[in-house]
Amino acid sequence: MSISSRSSCGLTRRRFVTGLGAGGLLGGLPANAHAFTQPMGSLPATSSANHNLRVGRTRIEIDGKCLDAPSVGGTVPGPILRWKQGDTVSINVTNDLSESTSIHWHGIRVPSNMDGVPGLSFAGIAPGETFTYRFRLHQSGTYWYHGHSGMQEAQGLYGAIVIDPRTPDPTPCERDYVVLLSEWTDVDPMDILSNLKMQDDYYTFRQRTAASFPREAKQAGSGIAALKDRLAWSKMRMSATDISDVSGVIFSYLVNGHAPDTNWTGLFRPNERIRLRFINASTMTFFDIRIPGLEMQVVQADGNDVEPISVDEFRIGVAETYDVIVQPKDERAYTIFAQSEDRTGYARGTLAPHSGMSAAIPPMDPRPVRTMIDMGMSHMKPNDSMGSMNMAGDMSGMQMSGMSMKGMGSMKMPPLKRDDPGPPPLNVENQNVAMMPVDRTGSPGDGLENTGRRVLNYRQLRATRPGADMRPPSHEIIMHLTGNMERYIWGFNGRKFSEAGPIRLKLGERVRFILINDTMMEHPIHLHGLWSELENGQGAYQPYKHTIISQPGSKLSYLVTADTPGMWAYHCHLMYHMDSGMFRTIIVS
Amino acid sequence: MMPLCFPFSVFAAEGQEIHYHAADAPSEPVIYIGNTAPIMDQATYFHGILDEFEGRYSPGKSDFRWDGEAWYGTDYDRVWIRSEGTVSGGKMGDGQQELLYSHAISTYFNLQGGVRADLDDGPERTWGAFGIQGLALYQFELQATGYVSDRGRFAGRLEGSYDFLLTNRLILQPQAELNFYTKSDAARQVGSGLSDIDAGLRLRYEIWRKFAPYVAVTYAGQIGQARHIVQGQGERSGSTRFTFGIRGWF
Numbered sequence: 006m007s008i009s010s011r012s013s014c015g016l017t018r019r020r021f022v023t024g025l026g027a028g029g030l031l032g033g034l035p036a037n038a039h040a041f042t043q044p045m046g047s048l049p050a051t052s053s054a055n056h057n058l059r060v061g062r063t064r065i066e067i068d069g070k071c072l073d074a075p076s077v078g079g080t081v082p083g084p085i086l087r088w089k090q091g092d093t094v095s096i097n098v099t100n101d102l103s104e105s106t107s108i109h110w111h112g113i114r115v116p117s118n119m120d121g122v123p124g125l126s127f128a129g130i131a132p133g134e135t136f137t138y139r140f141r142l143h144q145s146g147t148y149w150y151h152g153h154s155g156m157q158e159a160q161g162l163y164g165a166i167v168i169d170p171r172t173p174d175p176t177p178c179e180r181d182y183v184v185l186l187s188e189w190t191d192v193d194p195m196d197i198l199s200n201l202k203m204q205d206d207y208y209t210f211r212q213r214t215a216a217s218f219p220r221e222a223k224q225a226g227s228g229i230a231a232l233k234d235r236l237a238w239s240k241m242r243m244s245a246t247d248i249s250d251v252s253g254v255i256f257s258y259l260v261n262g263h264a265p266d267t268n269w270t271g272l273f274r275p276n277e278r279i280r281l282r283f284i285n286a287s288t289m290t291f292f293d294i295r296i297p298g299l300e301m302q303v304v305q306a307d308g309n310d311v312e313p314i315s316v317d318e319f320r321i322g323v324a325e326t327y328d329v330i331v332q333p334k335d336e337r338a339y340t341i342f343a344q345s346e347d348r349t350g351y352a353r354g355t356l357a358p359h360s361g362m363s364a365a366i367p368p369m370d371p372r373p374v375r376t377m378i379d380m381g382m383s384h385m386k387p388n389d390s391m392g393s394m395n396m397a398g399d400m401s402g403m404q405m406s407g408m409s410m411k412g413m414g415s416m417k418m419p420p421l422k423r424d425d426p427g428p429p430p431l432n433v434e435n436q437n438v439a440m441m442p443v444d445r446t447g448s449p450g451d452g453l454e455n456t457g458r459r460v461l462n463y464r465q466l467r468a469t470r471p472g473a474d475m476r477p478p479s480h481e482i483i484m485h486l487t488g489n490m491e492r493y494i495w496g497f498n499g500r501k502f503s504e505a506g507p508i509r510l511k512l513g514e515r516v517r518f519i520l521i522n523d524t525m526m527e528h529p530i531h532l533h534g535l536w537s538e539l540e541n542g543q544g545a546y547q548p549y550k551h552t553i554i555s556q557p558g559s560k561l562s563y564l565v566t567a568d569t570p571g572m573w574a575y576h577c578h579l580m581y582h583m584d585s586g587m588f589r590t591i592i593v594s
Numbered sequence: 595m596m597p598l599c600f601p602f603s604v605f606a607a608e609g610q611e612i613h614y615h616a617a618d619a620p621s622e623p624v625i626y627i628g629n630t631a632p633i634m635d636q637a638t639y640f641h642g643i644l645d646e647f648e649g650r651y652s653p654g655k656s657d658f659r660w661d662g663e664a665w666y667g668t669d670y671d672r673v674w675i676r677s678e679g680t681v682s683g684g685k686m687g688d689g690q691q692e693l694l695y696s697h698a699i700s701t702y703f704n705l706q707g708g709v710r711a712d713l714d715d716g717p718e719r720t721w722g723a724f725g726i727q728g729l730a731l732y733q734f735e736l737q738a739t740g741y742v743s744d745r746g747r748f749a750g751r752l753e754g755s756y757d758f759l760l761t762n763r764l765i766l767q768p769q770a771e772l773n774f775y776t777k778s779d780a781a782r783q784v785g786s787g788l789s790d791i792d793a794g795l796r797l798r799y800e801i802w803r804k805f806a807p808y809v810a811v812t813y814a815g816q817i818g819q820a821r822h823i824v825q826g827q828g829e830r831s832g833s834t835r836f837t838f839g840i841r842g843w844f
Binding site for chain 1: 613614615616617618619620621622624626627628629630631632633634635636637639641669670698699700701702729731732733758759760761762763803843
């Protein structure tokens with residue numbers, strides 16, 4: 006049921022990216038040698054401080070969908086860059102495109118002129134030009150890079166970064182793979198945005214209908230209850246089934262550039278420990294990841310080590326990374342199953358003792374349905390199964406706004422400065438006000454509440470070392486995440502980017518950001534250049550992140566030390582939300 | 595249009611003053627490096643939709659009818675062209691062509707203003723147009739337009755529709771258009787008061803979003819004074835017909 010009917014590449018330039026690393030092997034473009042010697046997902050044998058990358062367009066076909074994809078080195082994803090903590094890396098990026106380009110090092114702490122955001126860091130890389138990025142690596146872990154110009158990232162301009170720690174891991178895993186998740190479509194990104202502006206549910210074919218009513222009535226207990234719920238949503242002019250704006254109707258979901266049927270495979274021998282570095286490089290899709298038959302130990306989030314957490318499943322928001330360790334005992338294949346949050350498709354790979362093996366692919370779960378909790382109106386549904394959890398959440402949310410202890414006695418002093426915009430206006434650009442936003446850091450997210458599986462939530466993330474800056478915040482900034490789904494406009498505080506001013510931070514100041522999500526969707530909020538320390542109740546050990554999921558109808562906070570001057574991007578990492586206004590400039594000076 | 599500027603103050607329940615200030619309040623514009631804005635959220639878009647493109651069949655009186663619109667513009671400001679008309683027995687009637695400008699005024703509504711020309715095989719009339727268009731409560735599409743003619747007459751048009759999803763691709767849409775006039779205009783078969791109704795119950799199948807064939811039952815007819823005018827001219831007023839059509843957009 007694909008919307009697009011185009012399916013095949015021109016005969017003369019046909020190029021299939023289906024085998025391991027095939028795109029790179031077939032690619033005619035001279036590029037980083039590391040990319041060509043490694044199968045997709047395998048790390049280069051050693052780190053390297055110097056790279057020459059070329060950004061060009063290459064005709065690539067994946068899952069029957071053909072595209073002149075902008076990419077690094079002619080492959081999607083681009084080559085894995087392996088660096089070493091403490092090194093100063095130097096990367097020459099040459100633009101072979103006919104338009105301006107850029108590469109942003111997602112999550113890497115760099116001087117602002119090396120951050121790769123046109124307009125904020127530099128002017129972009131003009132066609133034919135080479136720009137040299139040069140910065141020292143203070144951190145280690147799994148990260149990624151992607152284009153920050155136009156829609157190039159949506160079409161394939163992304164790849165993984167692995168930074169080895171200065172002190173090698175005393176107990177390294179026998180196997181180490183990057184598992185980069187992304188989407189692939191031959192629909193032009195500008196067409197996707199344009200279609201969403203005309204019809205917000207353009208890509209949603211899982212809405213409530215007359216045909217689904219009997220099932221809903223059964224679930225709700227009666228036809229009247231189901232009807233009431235529908236009318237409530239209809240009255241708000243919103244849809245409870247709006248999970249992802251763009252869906253599997255046009256997206257193929259990829260593991261390391263492989264569609265599910267070409268089955269990316271990571272090899273192992275039984276009892277070996279395997280480190281899987283999950284990166285969500287997609288534009289709009291959250292993935293729920295599990296490996297049936299294997300327990301996963303989450304050991305790192307957004308490049309920073311966390312105390313190991315054993316889970317069966319975890320959700321990865323767009324632009325987040327998670328490292329997990331698995332240890333298969335049996336000589337058999339295991340499926341890496343990453344279903345999209347809206348359950349319209351999945352990315353799939355395999356861990357196996359030999360290539361060519363595969364395991365069963367589990368059925369997808371039912372798609373989540375939004376509730377009044379997602380609207381920030383949890384009190385309206387006291388009988389909901391999540392009711393009790395949210396009462397608790399509510400209280401910690403209130404604590405948060407009232408200067409909570411959060412593990413630090415020194416935080417009794419109120420911040421000197423507080424930027425509270427008040428409730429957002431209901432206007433052209435904002436559709437809803439969350440009257441009762443709750444703390445949802447204890448929830449794994451919509452659709453993962455009652456699966457019977459152990460699913461990771463944000464409160465479980467505990468850093469392995471205490472934070473570097475124990476000062477209480479002297480500045481507090483409340484930001485409302487707002488949007489109008491119907492007009493497809495997104496922003497903060499009821500304004501899109503072009504109507505807002507920059508957020509100004511003093512160099513060195515400690516700031517608390519409080520996000521209140523008035524929309525009914527998740528937003529992965531990414532702050533460039535500075536760490537976001539999630540206040541999840543772990544006190545001095547709260548995790549450092551670069552991208553934080555704000556759940557619908559929720560309120561959360563994180564601390565930022567504004568220790569690097571310059572202009573930084575601050576935005577929702579859902580590409581079509583960012584490009585329709587959910588973006589701010591942060592100026593540290 | 596710039597939204598309300600902060601800061602402003604309100605009084606909390608305890609009588610304590612809360613001073614609201616948004617960290618991202620509009621301020622002096624940022625000078626971007628190379629004059630490149632990091633994102634473009636002020637893009638323009640161009641779309642057109644043919645809601646009705648259909649043949650209406652009944653013994654002895656079969657018509658062809660279209661009703662569509664196209665717009666070009668930004669999130670806030672758009673230029674619209676709207677066109678509708680019916681071809682009946684080789685003659686075109688009910689031809690209303692409009693050129694409108696619209697501005698978004700609220701979450702779901704746009705203000706529209708412009709001109710309407712009644713262009714068909716009847717005598718020509720021109721009107722100034724002013725109205726609202728948007729999504730009413732419970733997701734009803736609504737359009738209400740008032741007109742004033744070059745001869746000082748007034749008219750109004752009310753249009754509404756609703757999409758019932760039978761499945762995600764099979765959609766039942768009741769739709770109605772009502773025209774009102776302050777004065778009769780026999781040459782255009784228009785009467786004062788509620789003059790005519792054009793309504794349909796369309797069942798479409800979205801093969802893909804932009805292309806949906808449909809079957810429908812449609813009604814078109816004059817009411818009240820207009821009915822007498824039409825009957826006085828020896829024509830039938832009002833017929834319910836079986837209809838085939840295609841809904842499409844780009």
